[in-house]
Amino acid sequence: MRNHTNTNANRRKFLKAAGSTGLLMGVAGCLGDQSDEAPANGNGDDDGDSDSGSDAAPEAGDTELVMTTSTSGSASFAAGQGIAAIINEYSDSLFLDVQTSDGSGENIGKLDRDEADMGYACDWNMVEFDEGEIDLTYTPYQVFHWFHIAWPLVTHHEWESAAEITSDSRVSPAPAGATGTRRPLEIALEHEIGGEYEDVSFGYADQGAAMSEGRLDVGVTPYINFDMEPGYVQELKSTVDLNMLEWTDETASALEEDDRVTTVEFDASWIDGYRFRPENPLVTMTNCKMFVRDDYPYDPIYNFLSTLWDNREELADYHAQLEPYTDDEHWVAFPWAQEIPFHPAAADFYEEVGLWEDDFIRGEEA
Template structure:
C-alpha cells in the first residue's frame, strides 16, 4: 500500500502553536470522564466513549460488541458506544477530544495522519494509531434494473453523466472508498458528473424502490455477508452489481490505499450478472490516539483478543474477528500501531515487521 510517514508535517504542526490548537478544538465537548483518565496519558484506568457510525451500520454493531466485552472483563476500562456522523468524522472527533477512541478504516487513518482529504483544514494535531483489524466492508455499486437510462450498463466507468446516485451519508468510509474507485476509472468529480442524493444508508433501499435513485453504494462484510439494509434492498428491488473494472495492479499503483477483492454472486438472493464481482475492501480498526497510555491500549487489545467468541456472537459481521485476522488489514506505512497493541503482538508472536511503530513514525 502507498504512504509515507508524517515526520515533516509533525514538525510543522509543533511550530504553529496556539492558533492551530484553537482551530482543532473548536466546539470540543471533551471525551472520557473529564479528569484526564478518558484521554489516556499516564492513568491506569479510563472511562471511554468509542465512536461508531449510524445505528444501522456494521461499525456501530462492532462498537457495541467491543464495549460489552470490555465492560464484562476489564477492571481498568469502562466503555460505551456512541453513534456519530461516520468513520470519516470519527478521526476528527478523536482529535478534538469529543470521543476517546473510534472505529475507522486503514485508508482514513492514512489520510488523517497526512492531513489529506477531509483532514486538511484544520490539520489533525494528534497522532492517530491503529490497533487491530476486525472486519472488512467491501464496497461496490449496484444499479436498479428498471432504470431505462442504464440499460446495458454493466461497468462503473460506463455510467452516464447525470445518473441519479447515492453514496449514502457524507462522512462514511463507504462514500470515500466509492469515490476513490470512481477516480481510478476516470470519474474524478462525482458531485459534478452525477446527480447525487445524500441520504442515510438505510434509506437507500426505499429510495431505489421508489425510483428516486438508480445507483447506490452497497457492501458486504468480509466478502460474504450482506448487511441488514442491503438485505432489504435485495428483497425489494431488482438490482445488478456494476463491475469496477479495476485490476490489482491498478489498485497497487494508486496514490491512495486501495485494494480489490472478489465477492461471490451468491451473497445475493437474486441473480447477479457478475459472479464473482469486484469490490474495494476497507479494513476496519479501532483508532486510539498516541496520548492514551500503552497500558490501557494493551488491556483493550488483550481483552478483546482473549474473548473472541464473545465478540463474534454479537454480530455476523464480526465472525472473522480474532488473532488470525488482527494484523491482516492494518496499514503498513503512514499509520503507526499503538504501542500497547504493538507490545501485545510482540508478547504473543503476532507482530508483523512490515508494520510501523509509533517510534518509527514520529522519528
C-alpha cells in the same frame, strides 16, 4: 485515560446486546450524514450525542478508557457495548465506557480534544491525515481492526460494466456526507468514465424505490466483513432485477495503483439474488481500525487487548460484528496503506501471540 477513586456496588451489570440479529439494526461503514453508520431500515438514531448506553460505573482504582464509536442505532455502538461487557466483566484494572458519536470524523476530533481515549477511523481518514488535510495535535496509533466493507456498484439496467454508465445516468455512490465511502467510489468513476454522470444522493434503504421509479440508475451495496448482507440489500434485490457492476481491466489497474483508494478482489460467489453477479469483482472497500493517541499509556492498552483476546470466544454472543474476532487474523486484518504505527503495547501483544508482521510499524512509547 481517566483514573477513578469512587466506588459503585452496581459495577459490571451488563445485558448482552442482541446477537447476530443486531447486525440488521445498523451497518458499520463510512456512511450517512457525517456518520459512519447506515441503519438497515434507512432511518435509525443519528443524534450523535455522547451516550454511553450503560448505567455501570468504574470501581475505585480503575483506569477508565472512553471508546467513541458511532450513532446510537449503529452496529458499531452495539458492538462496542459487547466489548465493554467483556472488559468490565473480566478486567481487574480497566473500565470501558463506550460512547456514541457521529462516526470516524468526530472520533478523530474527540481524541484531539481529549474527550475520548480510543475510537475508530477509516482508511479515507488516514488519506486525509497523510495528505495534511486533517490537522491533529497527535499521531494516530493503531490498536486493532474494527471492520471492513466491500462496496460494489449495482444497477437495475442490464449493464455488466461500470463503463456503460453514461453522462445522464443518475448515480448515488453513497449518501451525501458519507465521505469515506463516497470519495473512493467517485475516484473510481473518474478513472472509469471521467466522472461524467449525474450525481445524486439516496439513503441505502431508499435505493430500491428510487430505481423502480426511474429516479436512480446506479447505487451501491455494502457487504460487512465481506460475508454479511444487510436486510435492505435483500429488499433491493426483491424490488428490482439487480446487476452487480465490474470495473474494466484498465480501471482496475489504475485503482490498484491509486494510493487514495483501497480495493480488494471480493469473493461474491456466495451471494444470490442478482440477475448478474461477477464471481470475484474488484471493489472499493472501507477499512476501519480502533486507534488511540500516540501519547496514550502502555499498560491500559496491553491489558485491554489481553483481556479481549483471552475471552474472544464470547464476543460473538454480544453482536455479529464481533464474531470475526474468533479468527486470529482478523485482529490485524488489512493494514492501512499509510504508514500509521501500532501502539507499542499493541505491537508487543501481537508479537507475543504470533500476529506481528515484519512490515508493521511499532510506534514510540510515550
